[in-house]
Amino acid sequence: MTATILATSHVHSNWSYDGSWSLKALAEKFSSRGSRVLLxxxxxxxxxxxxxxxxRDACAGASSDEILLxxxxxxxxxxxxxxxxxxxxxxFLGEGLSTGQTLEGVRRAGGVAVLAHPSxxxxxxxxxxxxxxxxxxxxxxxxxYDGWAPSHTAPPLIESAGAVPFVGLDxxxxxxxxxxxxxxxxEQPLTERSVLNCLRAQRCAARAFGxxxxxxxxxAAVPVLNLAxxxxxxxxxxxxxxxxxxxxKRLLSSSNGQSDTL
Numbered sequence: 368m369t370a371t372i373l374a375t376s377h378v379h380s381n382w383s384y385d386g387s388w389s390l391k392a393l394a395e396k397f398s399s400r401g402s403r404v405l406l407x408x409x410x411x412x413x414x415x416x417x418x419x420x421x422x423r424d425a426c427a428g429a430s431s432d433e434i435l436l437x438x439x440x441x442x443x444x445x446x447x448x449x450x451x452x453x454x455x456x457x458x459f460l461g462e463g464l465s466t467g468q469t470l471e472g473v474r475r476a477g478g479v480a481v482l483a484h485p486s487x488x489x490x491x492x493x494x495x496x497x498x499x500x501x502x503x504x505x506x507x508x509x510x511x512y513d514g515w516a517p518s519h520t521a522p523p524l525i526e527s528a529g530a531v532p533f534v535g536l537d538x539x540x541x542x543x544x545x546x547x548x549x550x551x552x553x554e555q556p557l558t559e560r561s562v563l564n565c566l567r568a569q570r571c572a573a574r575a576f577g578x579x580x581x582x583x584x585x586x587a588a589v590p591v592l593n594l595a596x597x598x599x600x601x602x603x604x605x606x607x608x609x610x611x612x613x614x615x616k617r618l619l620s621s622s623n624g625q626s627d628t629l
Contacts, residue, residue: 455479
């Protein structure tokens with residue numbers, strides 16, 4: 368029997384050096400948002416084979432009848448430019464590997480690999496066509512790095528590689544909460560194996576705000592989303608400049624009827 372469920376991809380817990388949420392808290396939060404699967408992606412930094420085995424057990428312990436946490440690792444190359452999301456029966460490969468080494472290791476172990484946020488640090492410029500047959504997918508929309516609109520650099524890579532478009536939150540804090548999900552047509556019961564089989568068979572599709580990513584509602588919204596993202600980035604840049612210059616503190620002091628002298 369098959370079922371159609373929602374999965375949330377690219378999620379970090381406090382097992383990552385820069386994560387803050389526990390696995391249990393993530394399970395509760397995303398279950399309440401309708402996700403049945405969390406595709407976890409902890410940073411490779413600080414992991415080892417033993418720690419990854421512990422992490423697998425922890426993901427199993429945090430899973431329930433409502434939500435399944437699939438353990439995964441986000442591997443960074445030695446330049447910390449190209450990142451690969453990996454799930455499946457892959458023993459921990461190590462830190463600082465070249466992307467080619469990572470992808471070959473995933474292939475040999477029978478795992479699945481997705482290129483993360485190609486726009487970050489212009490990782491798309493490092494794309495090697497030899498990776499195409501080793502990648503299941505490429506993130507076309509990463510909430511943390513692309514923001515409120517999809518990537519402009521991912522679509523050509525996806526087309527040339529014949530890859531599945533993925534969407535991911537790159538969740539570290541609540542700021543990355545967003546309506547981006549992968550829709551899975553999956554065999555029951557819901558297990559890590561059935562999720563992996565579903566991904567390998569490409570029975571998965573990206574969705575935004577509850578609609579197919581390339582459907583008319585999302586396509587029609589993209590110009591507005593791009594405009595909103597430019598505004599968001601401009602506002603964020605202004606806040607950063609204000610903090611550096613002390614303008615924010617002076618404005619706050621003035622609004623409180625205090626002297627501008629700090």
